[in-house]
Amino acid sequence: MTSTIEVHNLTKRFGKLIAVNDVSFSVTENKIYGLLGRNGAGKTTLMQLLTGQEFATKGTISLFGQAPVENAKVLQNTCFIKESQRYPENFRPKDVFTTAPWFFANWDPKFAERLIADFRLPLNRPIKKLSRGQLSSIGVIVGLASRAPLTFFDEPYLGLDAVARHIFYDRLLEDYANHPRTVVLSTHLIDEVSNLLEHVLVIDDGKLIINEDAETLRNRATTVVGMKTAVDTFVGARKVLHRDGIGGLSSVTVAGLNESERRDAKAAGLELSPVSLQQLIIQLTSTDTKEFEVSA
Amino acid sequence: MTTTNPVLAHPASPLKRVTNVTRLHFANPWTTLGLPWIILGVILAGTLTIWWLIFSALSPTERVGALNGTEFGGSSFFIFIYMMVVAIQAISITFPFALGYGVTRRDYYLGSSLAFIILAVIYTTGLTILAAIEKATNGWGMGGSMFAPIYFGDSALGRAYVEFLLLLFFFFVGAAIATVWVRWKATGVTVFFIIVGVLLVGLIALVTFTDSWFVVADTLVDLGIIGVASWSLVITAISAVAGFFLLRRATPRNSA
Numbered sequence: 001m002t003s004t005i006e007v008h009n010l011t012k013r014f015g016k017l018i019a020v021n022d023v024s025f026s027v028t029e030n031k032i033y034g035l036l037g038r039n040g041a042g043k044t045t046l047m048q049l050l051t052g053q054e055f056a057t058k059g060t061i062s063l064f065g066q067a068p069v070e071n072a073k074v075l076q077n078t079c080f081i082k083e084s085q086r087y088p089e090n091f092r093p094k095d096v097f098t099t100a101p102w103f104f105a106n107w108d109p110k111f112a113e114r115l116i117a118d119f120r121l122p123l124n125r126p127i128k129k130l131s132r133g134q135l136s137s138i139g140v141i142v143g144l145a146s147r148a149p150l151t152f153f154d155e156p157y158l159g160l161d162a163v164a165r166h167i168f169y170d171r172l173l174e175d176y177a178n179h180p181r182t183v184v185l186s187t188h189l190i191d192e193v194s195n196l197l198e199h200v201l202v203i204d205d206g207k208l209i210i211n212e213d214a215e216t217l218r219n220r221a222t223t224v225v226g227m228k229t230a231v232d233t234f235v236g237a238r239k240v241l242h243r244d245g246i247g248g249l250s251s252v253t254v255a256g257l258n259e260s261e262r263r264d265a266k267a268a269g270l271e272l273s274p275v276s277l278q279q280l281i282i283q284l285t286s287t288d289t290k291e292f293e294v295s296a
Numbered sequence: 297m298t299t300t301n302p303v304l305a306h307p308a309s310p311l312k313r314v315t316n317v318t319r320l321h322f323a324n325p326w327t328t329l330g331l332p333w334i335i336l337g338v339i340l341a342g343t344l345t346i347w348w349l350i351f352s353a354l355s356p357t358e359r360v361g362a363l364n365g366t367e368f369g370g371s372s373f374f375i376f377i378y379m380m381v382v383a384i385q386a387i388s389i390t391f392p393f394a395l396g397y398g399v400t401r402r403d404y405y406l407g408s409s410l411a412f413i414i415l416a417v418i419y420t421t422g423l424t425i426l427a428a429i430e431k432a433t434n435g436w437g438m439g440g441s442m443f444a445p446i447y448f449g450d451s452a453l454g455r456a457y458v459e460f461l462l463l464l465f466f467f468f469v470g471a472a473i474a475t476v477w478v479r480w481k482a483t484g485v486t487v488f489f490i491i492v493g494v495l496l497v498g499l500i501a502l503v504t505f506t507d508s509w510f511v512v513a514d515t516l517v518d519l520g521i522i523g524v525a526s527w528s529l530v531i532t533a534i535s536a537v538a539g540f541f542l543l544r545r546a547t548p549r550n551s552a
Binding site for chain 2: 048054078079081082085086090092100149
């Protein structure tokens with residue numbers, strides 16, 4: 001296994017605010033990573049640090065084995081699509097697709113054309129006059145057609161409708177299969193992308209709280225459903241992530257179960273269901289209401 | 297686990313990386329080339345109309361030398377100020393855009409500087425051609441002067457030299473202001489102008505209290521427009537270098 005990104009004890013402070021707090025992780029080559037977390041958790045800052053757009057306060061970053069800051073050799077392998085990308089004055093989508101190939105050696109014009117048709121993007125309308133979704137689709141098209149060895153998508157689909165988002169997921173998977181590359185995708189729409197992600201990084205309040213293979217993560221918790229008494233007996237002293245109940249029925253989410261525990265549960269007449277990635281992350285990152293209101 | 301080397305099959309050469317940024321500034325030349333020439337064209341048309349109105353109200357004998365004073369006009373001066381705006385706008389908007397494309401700050405600044413120099417050449421050439429037409433047609437047939445203002449001297453070469461240096465001056469001062477904006481936003485630009493203002497007032501005070509306005513005037517007269525334009529290179533160079541170092545530590549932020 002080779003790693004595209006290596007991060008050690010990375011910290012970024014803005015005055016008193018610690019946007020990224022002592023984060024260490026590595027990103028394996030040719031995998032799709034999900035960078036998840038709530039608003040203001042530090043996702044964008046982390047990606048800006050990785051692409052040399054921000055300067056680290058402490059710690060080291062290595063991209064393709066080298067520090068990224070002002071390193072053209074490394075940076076020309078990257079493409080960073082931001083949530084609210086601004087484009088040069090008077091640019092039309094056409095101008096974006098004319099200029100992008102100059103910067104991305106792997107640019108595929110045919111693929112770009114196909115994506116433009118998929119997203120029904122008007123090429124000659126000034127970007128200023130495009131809708132939110134059309135604006136996002138420009139970024140998505142650049143991010144995909146650039147085929148940069150390391151592509152970052154930061155909330156790329158603000159304003160894109162469900163159909164367009166699924167086109168994005170489909171094209172990403174399809175093109176990724178033919179042209180493997182490393183993708184880091186930050187998003188709020190966790191359930192939509194959960195099948196896409198091979199590895200999940202969850203950042204909360206600047207700290208990296210989950211760094212796990214997506215499959216392992218999905219198995220980390222299970223919801224046990226059944227008669228309240230039976231569920232309570234089974235759960236016992238286990239760590240409960242979430243509890244719900246109606247009348248005599250109970251639904252409890254507990255940390256991952258091994259094979260024999262699963263058999264025990266089945267024997268006790270309980271139903272087991274997997275927990276969605278989104279629920280799992282909500283449960284792992286949820287804090288009290290007060291804190292939520294502050295950050296919202 | 298090992299780390300890979302960059303994987304691009306055809307990485308761009310260092311020069312190519314810089315010229316790509318230059319090309320980026322010309323990808324949609326409406327603001328940098330289209331609009332300024334159109335404005336200039338409109339001003340020219342308006343000016344010629346007014347001159348023609350004056351002309352047609354005069355008898356043929358009165359017409360001779362009627363528009364002599366126009367050489368003191370400065371209707372083409374807006375180009376210079378406009379180029380400062382172009383520089384500010386170009387840097388503040390394309391900088392975050394280019395960095396998303398994996399461009400380094402260094403390549404971005406060098407490429408943008410090259411774009412400004414090319415623009416200065418284009419505008420100088422344009423103004424020189426228009427001035428030549430003006431001379432050849434005896435001031436658009438009416439003895440007027442729009443592109444050969446008296447301040448820039450009366451040789452075509454001298455004028456081109458002054459115009460080129462003035463354009464460079466405004467481009468790079470604009471670039472420096474833009475980098476201050478990119479790094480510290482409105483607060484930075486405000487502080488910047490306060491400092492510039494204080495320095496200017498201080499300079500004026502110094503000259504006034506030492507009673508040396510005549511020295512300043514004599515020096516300027518001695519230097520002539522060519523000399524003054526040459527000295528502007530000092531400020532141009534300082535701005536260009538300052539802009540480079542300011543931008544090297546700038547981070548693109550979306551919030552305006």
